[in-house]
Amino acid sequence: MNKAITARRGQRxxxxxxxxxxxxxxxxxxxxxxxxxAEPPQQLTAIPPNKDTDLKFYQADGQILNGVExxxxxxxxxxxxxxxxxxxxxxxxxxIGAFQKAYPGVTVGLLTLPPGLLVSAILAGGWTYKDKAYxxxxxxxxxxxxxxxxxxxxxxxxxxxxxxxxxxxxxxxxKGNPKAIVGIDDLVRNDVRTSLPNPVNEGIMQFYARGVLxxxxxxxxxxxxxxxxxxxxxxxxxFTAVHHRETPERIRDDKSDVGxxxxxxxxxxxRQGAQIEGVELPASDSLRDKVSYTVGALENxxxxxxxxxxxxxxxxxxxxxxxxxxxxxxxxxxELTLRPID
Numbered sequence: 113m114n115k116a117i118t119a120r121r122g123q124r125x126x127x128x129x130x131x132x133x134x135x136x137x138x139x140x141x142x143x144x145x146x147x148x149x150a151e152p153p154q155q156l157t158a159i160p161p162n163k164d165t166d167l168k169f170y171q172a173d174g175q176i177l178n179g180v181e182x183x184x185x186x187x188x189x190x191x192x193x194x195x196x197x198x199x200x201x202x203x204x205x206x207x208i209g210a211f212q213k214a215y216p217g218v219t220v221g222l223l224t225l226p227p228g229l230l231v232s233a234i235l236a237g238g239w240t241y242k243d244k245a246y247x248x249x250x251x252x253x254x255x256x257x258x259x260x261x262x263x264x265x266x267x268x269x270x271x272x273x274x275x276x277x278x279x280x281x282x283x284x285x286x287k288g289n290p291k292a293i294v295g296i297d298d299l300v301r302n303d304v305r306t307s308l309p310n311p312v313n314e315g316i317m318q319f320y321a322r323g324v325l326x327x328x329x330x331x332x333x334x335x336x337x338x339x340x341x342x343x344x345x346x347x348x349x350x351f352t353a354v355h356h357r358e359t360p361e362r363i364r365d366d367k368s369d370v371g372x373x374x375x376x377x378x379x380x381x382x383r384q385g386a387q388i389e390g391v392e393l394p395a396s397d398s399l400r401d402k403v404s405y406t407v408g409a410l411e412n413x414x415x416x417x418x419x420x421x422x423x424x425x426x427x428x429x430x431x432x433x434x435x436x437x438x439x440x441x442x443x444x445x446x447e448l449t450l451r452p453i454d
Contacts, residue, residue: 157233159225159241160342160353166201167241170208170220180242186221187238187248192418193221195230195250197315197405199279199356199373202380203438210430215421226354227255228313231263234410251419254407257319258453261406265453273408275447276426277440280400281321282375283391284359291369296324296397299370300333305348307368308334309355310341316355321372324397360386376439405440408453423450 159167164179169186171177177185186193196204201224208220223230230253233239238247253270255261256279264270285293291304299306309317325331336345342353350368352358359371360381370391375398378390395401407426409419425431427448436442 155236156238156240156245156247157229157236159229159239163225163241163354166198166224166354168204168222168224170212170222172212172217172219174209174212176205180244182221183239183241183246185219186223187246189219190221190415191218192252192415192422193248193250194252194254194422195223195225195234196252196254196407197227197230197256198224198354199256199316199377200224200254200405200435200440201356202383203376203435203440206434206437207431210434211422211425214425214428214430215418218418218421223250226313227257227260227315228318230255231260232313234264234269235267248414249412250410251413251415252407252409252422254405256315256403256405258406259319260315261408261453264408264410269411270408271411271453272450273406273453274423274426274443274450275404276407276443277405277432277435278400278443279374279376279403279405279440280398281316281324281372281393281403282378282398283370283393284363284373284378284381284388285370285391286363287387287389289389289391293370293391295391296328296330296393299325299372300330302348304370305350305368306334307350307352307355307359307362307371309372310343310351310353311335311339312341314352314355316372316374320399320403324399356380360384360388363388379439400441404443404447408450 167179167182169177169182169190204222204224208222212218234249234253238245261270261273283293293304298304309321311317311322322331325334334345334349338345340351343351345351355371356373356377359373362368364386375390381388409423413419432442
């Protein structure tokens, strides 16, 4: 306790002075709380810079907001919040639009980022973006591997999931394939520069491409003992932060010759006029029989009714066609049912 106040115990204080002290303490306390809120908590997960187009809010009238404005709505007045693996970003306007047509009046917040990053944010309780904190989590989380779901199950945050579509790996190269890249082994040629998903939080690398590279004996040559994000691991390899956006840009800017991506991302880059093409891989390397997209509702979902509606919607012909229109492979009827996370 303040010594000056202690020394005056027993004395009568003038009412006005007492009121002034009370107000001062209240104001100081309020300022302290405001100051604490203004500083983004370190434990929250950081959204990589310049990702406004991966942050969306779909209003009931069809208008779509991006970036900080979308995050503000997502944490305040969204009727449903969906976080999905970023490689679906180009399909989501159609998918969410179809969902809103089925359920008029529902507003939807959407994040399309690497699934490992999304899991980190769920466990941390939110994000920081552009020096501001945004607390809260999703109602729906979707990823490309059950490993992420098992982390959520261990935390008591998710218990059931369904498979809702499939994909496969391809290699993206410059149009005309001037380096004559035909297979995975070409990724370590001395004249080839690679752009590969990072092994820290990008599910395509964590659960699929890394295994292919290891089976070919290429992983040590590419990673060079490093597991990092947005980093140069060797003279010829770059690990991305968000591969499906960076790889076509790096090929365009003549920084890379080839990158491993999803087949759907090759198709999207071509739709956008990118001067690239895809190199098909054999089933053992494309993993076309193994790549499954999984989804579930969080146990602490704030909008549980709409979360359940969304899971039901994904199993409909309308939703499956919306994804198939962008090259995704439809799930089988038996896959489109909820099951326990093992």
